[in-house]
Amino acid sequence: MNKRYVEIVNLVKAYPNPVGDPIRVVDGFNLNIAEGEVIGVIGHSGCGKSTVLTMTAGLNEITNGNIVVDGKEIDGPGPDRAVVFQAPCLLPWMTAAQNVMLGVKRVYPHATKRQRKDIVAYYLSLVGLADAMDKRPREMSGGMQQRVGIARAIALKPKMLLLDEPFGRLDSLTRMDLQDVILDILDREKLTTMVITHDVDEAIYMSDRICMMTNGPRARVGQVLDIPFERPRDRKAVLAHDLYYDLRGCLIDFLEKFEKKKHTDQAEEIAAPRSAKEPPISTRGDVSARDATLTNPLTLAVVSPMA
Amino acid sequence: MAEDMTAVTESQTMQMIAAAEVWTPLDGDSGIQLAQAIATPGLNAALPAVGETLLGGEGLAGQAWAREIPLLVDRIATEDFANADALLESGITAAAALPMYDHGRVSAVLLLYLRGGVRAAIELWAGRSGQHELGMVCSYYGDLERFGNISPYVNFPMGSGLPGKVWQTGRPQVMEGLAQSSEFLRSTGAENEGLTTGFGLPLIRGLELRGVLLTLDSQVTSAAQVYEVWEPTMAGQAAAMCRRQAASSKESSRFARASEALKLQPGEGLVGQAWASRRPELTNELAIAESGRASVVEADGLSFGLAIPVLIADEVRAVAMLAW
Amino acid sequence: MLTKLKHLLLKIIDLTALGFLEPIVRLCYGEEPGTQVKKIGQFMMVPVLVFLLFIMVWSAFAPRHKTKSGEVPTPAVTFDSYRSIMTFHGREGDKERAYLATGDAREKWLAEAEARLEELKPLRAEAEAAVEEAEAAHQGALTATYDPALAEYNEARQAAMEESKQRIAKLKVRAEGIAADDSAAKGELLAVYRAHTAQTANAKSDYQKLKQQADAILKAKFPQLAAARARLTRIAEEEQYLKQLVKMLSGGNREARVADGQTKLDALRAQYAGAEGAALFPLAKSINSAESRLARTAESAYAKPWTLPMQIIRSVYCVFVGFFMGSVIAIPIGVLCGLSRTFMAAMTPFIALFKPVSPIVWLPIFLIVIGGFFPDPDKHWFFTTLWNAPLIGWLKINPAFLASAATVAMCSLWATMVNTALGVASVDKDHINVARVLRLGFWPRLFKIVLPSALPLVFAGLRISLGVGWMVLIAAELLASSEGLGKFVWDQFNNGASDSFAKMVVVVFVVGIIGLLLDRIMIVFQRAVSFEGSVATV
Structure with a gap:
């Protein structure tokens, strides 16, 4: 399994500042996502989670760094990275089926009309909307609209699925339903996924790993937490697991820590001025310790000589 | 360097590090030989004697040398130690074997014997395959159960947390006041378990980080009484070692203060010796080894010392010193 | 079954934006009678009462003001003159049919x-x-x-x-x-x-x-x-009409005239057959002219004067011609303006400069310009084709008509253009993102996303344009002397007959009602394309 299916390397997003230096919203974000893995991203509001996601989707311009998906560097948006936004943004003048058909037409240009209709019906039934195919968005509840949004995204047969707080606007019951819908789909289609969420429990339930982002500006990855529960996830089993409370506590601690850290972030930065004297780094192949599934020698940061 | 024992003080029995050994490779690369050893009194019977060899990758230290990776076991077993039972009876539960790299080869293996039932922790972190993060390889938590529960699942990218900081700077790091520290990302856990001081040691080969060894002390138990990080600077035309960071328990505060502005030449003190030999140096007579600071050493009752050099691109960039 | 009917009715009411009818339907089904009655009171009774009050005030104050053209007409007088207009229209229709009646x-x-x-x-x-x-x-x-x-x-x-x-x-x-x-x-x-x-x-x-x-x-x-005179006038008018009708049915009838002409022609032909030499030429000439006269008569139509209903139709036709002309120009330009900032910047001076210009200024200009195309309109192929066209021939489209339509177009296209530009420019960013993720090309994006999204605003603009156009048209017709409501008003004003003033007041209501209907039709269209399901109706 390709552990570097998606590589986000030193991602930087800077916005021009009329009164000074450009403001770096995201500074040096590094993350590798394995094929078929679900990565949850949590962090405080405004820390730049959505910025990272939209840059991965190609909808936001990358200031520095690169994002490589399946060996190819990304170049703008495309159906290989399907996005589900917080607001479903269905086209309101089209029915649910037509909305999904828009993507299907794009991705299956050589299929016949009959085949495309079947594909649309298949995906809509996957999200449980088999009998609402001809409804318009204004006739559907928020949860139903979001389901259509999800169907539209996966119908693109994307390499990567990006979910930007997909259930933020929904009530908890609908949220739980849709979490299961997505997990079901992911188990079936084995899509590499990035999910941004505010809900710690949702992150634990849905993710294989959770990336905790530090606060903005100059946000990057703070910690990454492994979620050792097996798939397919059983909500009751997960909630009852011994480790659940500790995992949750770890996430909440991180968030609380950055609640206080919000304004002192600049001062706490580890100053490591770059120097040209020491040569850059290399990586090596796999080296595993005895009873762990990892290791891999890591590249050191460029270290400054002492003055 | 001395093989005899010296008087044992009360505090020393609450150290997590019970004994330490330095093994060096034999000529011909057939195995390793014990070059130096220190131990709290009463353990000598269970430990190997200086000059003994481990051939063909035998034992924990032999494996570390043969596989060229750091290893940590949280339960001593016969496959790693011939006298596993004797060690366990003496109260030693865990062990860490840390290879030192010089010019692409293992130049020494530092073996640490760790006491059981202590309120302190030792963790070994290394890079995860395919990921750009440090993940936990193995750990020993003594009595700190809850802290141990979650830590195996946490991974750190460069710069984040204590392991990340060690990775980013490539230097040993000492962190005090863990429970309030904004950099120690597991501070709540630290607060709950009463952890106070953390020490991180990078294990570097050339330009690769092979691992990070982390020790976490509480008020009750610590890995060492004193931690120091020395780095070379240009003082005039000659290089000298300057102390960059330090942490010490209350009992050893005099030692800490005295060493603040100290500059060490190559060969001077335990740190200078490690700098010159490019290998870990041990002593159980710290006052003699640290002639320049002998008075404060004795005043604070420190007798054991361990100096570990950190080489990046085959140059000594720092020396970490532990004393208890 | 009944509930289905109710839902159908409510849906129709919703579609046609006749919201005030809703409480009636609900009341019929016994739904919340109290609220429905209150709503009926609010939305139907009150306006009706206020309107009646208005009529009463009008009746009271009108006779007090005496002008050169007589008193200000009261509602009753206005209604009477409306009836006389319709009677006139009916009678002219009868006369036309009489002219064409056969057998x-x-x-x-x-x-x-x-x-x-x-x-x-x-x-x-x-x-x-x-x-x-x-x-x-x-x-x-x-x-x-x-x-x-x-x-x-x-x-x-x-x-x-x-x-x-x-x-x-x-x-x-x-x-x-x-x-x-x-x-x-x-x-x-x-x-x-x-x-x-x-x-x-x-x-x-x-x-x-x-x-x-x-x-x-x-x-x-x-x-x-006054009453006696009025009755006498009515009888005299009817008498006159009947006399004319009789004429149309007898000697003036087309069939009769054709027969008459035929007889004359036959006589001439007989004469021709029996003639010789020098007499032949004048006879031939007579026969020829008789034949062509006969042909013309056979095809002739009754010279019907323009009555108010005919003028109404011509006005409505003119406003739609102008409206479509304007929309055909405004919508594409609006789309381009919305798509490209440069284009919008280029168009802004024109829009700013020409928007405020009054129709009264445009009309003479268009009369001159259009007149230049058709130096001899009666003989020009364009108009002769139109006059002979099946359904619209009777409208007698002439340069004045075209000039009025052009004026309507010129004044009403701005609302559509600006609204279209706005609609195209303000497509929801999320919808654009959908297009970006799907990597739609320029044309699919335009037709599948940008235009449908802009449609509600476009129709809002069209609705405003039609309203403006209707107002502009009446003024244009008046000035251009193009047959229609505007010309009717002007004729009445110049006429100075006893009921002219009343007839002008009738036109006020006619224009208003037609404007209302046009607006309502546009509301239905606007409703149809809006996807939020509601439309501001004012």
Whole structure:
């Protein structure tokens, strides 16, 4: 399994500042996502989670760094990275089926009309909307609209699925339903996924790993937490697991820590001025310790000589 | 360097590090030989004697040398130690074997014997395959159960947390006041378990980080009484070692203060010796080894010392010193 | 079943934006009677009552204002003149059909008309008698009221003049007795003279008032006479109409004329057959002209004058022509403006400059420009084709019509253009993101996302444009003398007949009602394309 299916390397997003230096919203974000893995991203509001996601989707311009998906560097948006936004943004003048058909037409240009209709019906039934195919968005509840949004995204047969707080606007019951819908789909289609969420429990339930982002500006990855529960996830089993409370506590601690850290972030930065004297780094192949599934020698940061 | 024992003080029995050994490779690369050893009194019977060899990758230290990776076991077993039972009876539960790299080869293996039932922790972190993060390889938590529960699942990218900081700077790091520290990302856990001081040691080969060894002390138990990080600077035309960071328990505060502005030449003190030999140096007579600071050493009752050099691109960039 | 009907009705009401009908339907189904009644009261009863109040105020105040064209017409008078307009229209229609009637139907109709004429004769006599009677009564009343008033006036005038003469005489006498150096007396004389002038003026105004009163009595309406005269007029009008109808059904009828012409032609042909030599040429000429005359007659149509309903149709037709012309220009330009900032910047000076220009300025310009295309409109192939076209031939489209339509287009296209530009430019960013993720090309994005998203605003613009266009049209027709509601108003104004004013007021309501209907139609369209399901209806 390709552990570097998606590589986000030193991602930087800077916005021009009329009164000074450009403001770096995201500074040096590094993350590798394995094929078929679900990565949850949590962090405080405004820390730049959505910025990272939209840059991965190609909808936001990358200031520095690169994002490589399946060996190819990304170049703008495309159906290989399907996005589900917080607001479903269905086209309101089209029915649910037509909305999904828009993507299907794009991705299956050589299929016949009959085949495309079947594909649309298949995906809509996957999200449980088999009998609402001809409804318009204004006739559907928020949860139903979001389901259509999800169907539209996966119908693109994307390499990567990006979910930007997909259930933020929904009530908890609908949220739980849709979490299961997505997990079901992911188990079936084995899509590499990035999910941004505010809900710690949702992150634990849905993710294989959770990336905790530090606060903005100059946000990057703070910690990454492994979620050792097996798939397919059983909500009751997960909630009852011994480790659940500790995992949750770890996430909440991180968030609380950055609640206080919000304004002192600049001062706490580890100053490591770059120097040209020491040569850059290399990586090596796999080296595993005895009873762990990892290791891999890591590249050191460029270290400054002492003055 | 001395093989005899010296008087044992009360505090020393609450150290997590019970004994330490330095093994060096034999000529011909057939195995390793014990070059130096220190131990709290009463353990000598269970430990190997200086000059003994481990051939063909035998034992924990032999494996570390043969596989060229750091290893940590949280339960001593016969496959790693011939006298596993004797060690366990003496109260030693865990062990860490840390290879030192010089010019692409293992130049020494530092073996640490760790006491059981202590309120302190030792963790070994290394890079995860395919990921750009440090993940936990193995750990020993003594009595700190809850802290141990979650830590195996946490991974750190460069710069984040204590392991990340060690990775980013490539230097040993000492962190005090863990429970309030904004950099120690597991501070709540630290607060709950009463952890106070953390020490991180990078294990570097050339330009690769092979691992990070982390020790976490509480008020009750610590890995060492004193931690120091020395780095070379240009003082005039000659290089000298300057102390960059330090942490010490209350009992050893005099030692800490005295060493603040100290500059060490190559060969001077335990740190200078490690700098010159490019290998870990041990002593159980710290006052003699640290002639320049002998008075404060004795005043604070420190007798054991361990100096570990950190080489990046085959140059000594720092020396970490532990004393208890 | 019934519930389905209810839902259907409610859906229709929703679609056509006739929201005030909703409580009625709900009440019929017994839903929340209290609320429904209240709603009916609010949205139907109150407006109706206010409108009735308006009618009453109008009726009360109208007769008080007297103008050159008579009194301001009351609602009743307005309604009467509306009826007379419609009667006129009906009669002209009848005459046209009579002209074209053939065969048995014609005979039958002719008989009926003549019979009715007979019926009218005694009625007319009666009416005339009634008028005479009323006139006599009027005279009698006048003698009672007018004569004394007049007499009073004359007396007063005489008296005033006498007094004036006497005063002057006295003054002259006084003047003679004044010496050259008696300045005091001279001054007194002047003062007294001034007083005299003032008195004369006062007296004059007094007896003028009396004259006005007398005149008012004379002019005052004598209801009996007015009613009798009105009845007589109606009968006379009908008589006249029937006479014309009879003419159309007999000698003036097309069939008859054709037959007549045919007979003449046959006679000529017979003559021709029997003639020879020099007589042949003039005969041939006659036959030829007879033939062409006959052909023309066979094809001829009744020269129907323009009645109000016909003018209404022509106006509506004109406004739609102008509206479509304007939309065809405005929408594409609007789309381009919305898509490209540069284009918008390029267009802004034109929009800003030409938007405020009044239709009254555009019309003469268009008349000149369009006139330039058609130096001889009656002979131009464009108009002759149109006049011979099947359904629209009778509209007689002429350059004035085109100029009015062009003016409508010019003034109404701005709303559509600006709204279209706005709609295209303000497509929801999320929808654009959908297009980006799917990597849609330029054209699919335009037609699948940008245009459908902009459609509600485009239709909002169209609705405003149509409203503006309708207002502009009436003014344009009036100035261009293009047959239509505008020209009708102008004709009535210049006519100065007794019911002209009333007819103009009728046109006010006609224009308003048609404008309302046009707006309503556009609302339905707007509703149809809006996807939020609601549309501001004002």
